[in-house]
Amino acid sequence: MGWTERQRAMLQAMGLRVWSPVAGPEATATGEPVHLPELDVDTMPSPPPARRSSPPPHAASDAAVPPPSATPAPLAGAVADLDWPALRQAVAACQACSLCETRRQTVFGVGAERAHWMVVGEAPGEQEDRRGEPFVGPAGQLLDRMLAALGLSREVDGTDPAQQVYIANTLKCRPPGNRNPTPDELARCEPFLMRQIALVQPRIILAMGRFAVQALLRTDAPIGKLRGQVHTYQGVPLVVTYHPAYLLRNLPDKAKAWADLCLAADVLAGVVDAPARAG
Ligand code: SF4
Structure with a gap:
């Protein structure tokens, strides 16, 4: 297929090199051989063994998993009216689940309010736990x-807020050993994310990884089935895509993630309509 300049720029920025269709017989059928980005593997969070058959801890995955517990989180009422400083304090002091016992610090969120x-991710990893900021390191x-x-x-x-991104995780504390969050932990922490979304009032949400998708869309459907369409969360258009940590291990899916970002941009630009309201 032929890439536009915009598409080429985005693919390059994501670490994908686009070969010209006239590159010669070595070019792949799609004309888009993928090259590994330069990574410091020593600093990568819990790299999984090659060709493992089950999803590694914290990895975004296409595998279906049960949604968070329907148990009402005890924090919901307490945080519903908090402003930013109070919400930040509430997260820093939270002991609503056992992750408070093993965290170095909470990871609240970053970006313009x-x-x-x-962007909604999953849970802090080791580097996020050290630095107190979501999405640091190679991912x-x-x-x-x-x-x-x-x-x-x-x-x-x-x-220009149109060029700014607020980034938060579904869980604010790191699960020990980067294990997967439990449904109970997700449910207990959920009110913080809900309040962050209410305060930011974003025009578009990118849900990255299955735990973010579970929390926001209340579904156990795999990401592969949910991406490529526009969902809504409380009236806000929402696009599902893979977690960057997953993309680092599954390079061909970078092109899908790029398509998801394009979809989100098109929704904001009015090129693609969002559903009126889906929940
Ligand atoms: S993960 Fe969330 S609910 Fe659990 S202690 Fe941390 S902030 Fe509280």
Whole structure:
């Protein structure tokens, strides 16, 4: 297929090199051989063994998993009216689940508080736990390159909220050993994310990884079945895509993630209609 300049720029930013269709007989059938980005494997969070048959801890995955517990989180009423400083304090002091016993610090969120874009990830990893910021390390760098390809940034200095992104995780504390979050932990932490979304009032939400999708869409459907369409969360258009940590191990799916970002951008630009309201 032929790539537009915009598509080429985005693919390059995501670490994908696009070969020209006239590159010669070595070019693949799709004309898009994939090259590994330069990664410092020593700093990668819990790299999985090659060709493992089950999803690694914290990895976004296409595998279906049960949704969070329907048990009402005890924090819901307490945080529903908090402003940003109070919400940040509430998260920092939270002991609503056992993850408070093993965290170094909570990982609240980062970015402009009225950004038009909001990225929702899964749970802090080891580096996030150390630095107190979501999406750092190789996965975070990949996310930043993906966002930059759309002219977006997590930096708060910009003056145009249309180019700003607020990034938060579904869980605010790191599960020990980067294990998967439990449904109970997700349910207990959920009110914090809900309040963050209510305060940001984003124009578009990117749900990255299965736990973010579970929390926001209340579904156990695999990401592969949910991506490529526009969902809504409380009236906000929502696009599902793979977690950058998953993309680092599954390079061909980077092109799908790029398509998801394009879809989100098109929704904001009015090129693609979002459902009126789906929940
Ligand atoms: S993960 Fe969420 S609910 Fe559990 S202690 Fe941390 S902030 Fe509280």
